[in-house]
Amino acid sequence: MAVAVFGLQFFGVSAQAPASAPAPVFVLNSLDGTVSVIDPVSWTEKKRIPTGKEPHHLYMTPDEKSVIVANALSDSLTFIDPRTAEVQRTVTGILDPYQLRFSPDMKWFVTVANRLNHVDIYRWDGHKPTLVKRIATGKTPSHLWIDSKSTTLWASMQDSNELVTIDLATQTLKSRVPTGTMPADVFGTPDDKTLLVGLTGGEGVEVYDVGSGTPRLVKTISTGKGAHAFRALGDRKHVLVSNRVANTVSQIDYTSMQVVAEFPGPSGPDCMDVSKDGKTLLLASRWAKKLTVIDIPSRKVVRQVSVGKSPHGVWTLDHAGRN
Numbered sequence: 431m432a433v434a435v436f437g438l439q440f441f442g443v444s445a446q447a448p449a450s451a452p453a454p455v456f457v458l459n460s461l462d463g464t465v466s467v468i469d470p471v472s473w474t475e476k477k478r479i480p481t482g483k484e485p486h487h488l489y490m491t492p493d494e495k496s497v498i499v500a501n502a503l504s505d506s507l508t509f510i511d512p513r514t515a516e517v518q519r520t521v522t523g524i525l526d527p528y529q530l531r532f533s534p535d536m537k538w539f540v541t542v543a544n545r546l547n548h549v550d551i552y553r554w555d556g557h558k559p560t561l562v563k564r565i566a567t568g569k570t571p572s573h574l575w576i577d578s579k580s581t582t583l584w585a586s587m588q589d590s591n592e593l594v595t596i597d598l599a600t601q602t603l604k605s606r607v608p609t610g611t612m613p614a615d616v617f618g619t620p621d622d623k624t625l626l627v628g629l630t631g632g633e634g635v636e637v638y639d640v641g642s643g644t645p646r647l648v649k650t651i652s653t654g655k656g657a658h659a660f661r662a663l664g665d666r667k668h669v670l671v672s673n674r675v676a677n678t679v680s681q682i683d684y685t686s687m688q689v690v691a692e693f694p695g696p697s698g699p700d701c702m703d704v705s706k707d708g709k710t711l712l713l714a715s716r717w718a719k720k721l722t723v724i725d726i727p728s729r730k731v732v733r734q735v736s737v738g739k740s741p742h743g744v745w746t747l748d749h750a751g752r753n
Contacts, residue, residue, distance in 0.1 A: 456497055
């Protein structure tokens with residue numbers, strides 16, 4: 431078992447913004463190595479925060495005290511205050527963090543090394559990660575999901591077309607099953623019985639029964655070419671999937687596993703977030719260097735905000751529920 435504690439670099443944190451002020455929207459610009467900070471009232475970019483090389487995903491800690499940017503080529507994590515947009519600290523020595531996720535109980539912090547073909551499992555003490563186990567996987571691990579009990583991790587393998595299951599308590603790889611072409615994001619239903627996998631190399635979403643151990647494919651939902659990233663609407667019934675090639679976003683009812691609505695998704699739609707009131711969809715238009723804002727009730731694009739090159743992750747503190 432490998433054990434390591436990684437270095438931290440601390441920066442000053444400004445005073446808290448007024449409680450009544452809406453939290454900013456963060457858009458990660460992968461090719462610029464920056465994060466755009468967007469004012470959700472004026473819909474203007476207020477500043478850009480330098481991070482590290484090739485940041486691809488960001489994630490909010492379960493206590494919502496930090497937004498973490500994973501800088502894959504810099505082997506580092508940038509922690510940002512989700513309300514003041516000030517850098518809190520940088521954690522170094524995290525090897526190739528491409529995508530990241532916390533267990534709901536905050537005991538585990540997991541990253542995938544997209545170019546190095548492994549999953550890293552860390553213990554989390556509320557401030558810093560300590561490496562517990564590095565697990566060799568299939569080729570090009572892409573996205574993660576952890577169940578609500580913080581016991582099981584699933585990860586997609588983008589180039590070996592697999593879904594792997596890892597037991598967090600023992601840090602062991604329990605199973606691997608074949609998937610369709612280029613599996614990307616994964617989403618688990620609140621009851622921990624079903625897992626959805628987006629097929630970026632295909633035209634839809636695979637549905638797996640994970641309630642009784644090894645994942646079992648039960649259905650494929652046709653959504654559009656390049657099904658990629660998920661975001662729940664927060665009503666514990668619907669989840670959105672961005673179809674990067676089709677330039678659409680599909681709304682799936684995960685109680686019936688049917689597509690029930692479709693939204694425009696201009697210029698390579700990627701990661702998304704949903705406003706707390708469930709009325710606004712925030713979408714990274716990756717090929718246009720834009721944040722696209724969509725009115726959910728009317729299913730129409732209402733504005734676009736210019737950001738940096740290859741916008742990827744989108745996150746805000748004022749968000750709808752993640753299930």
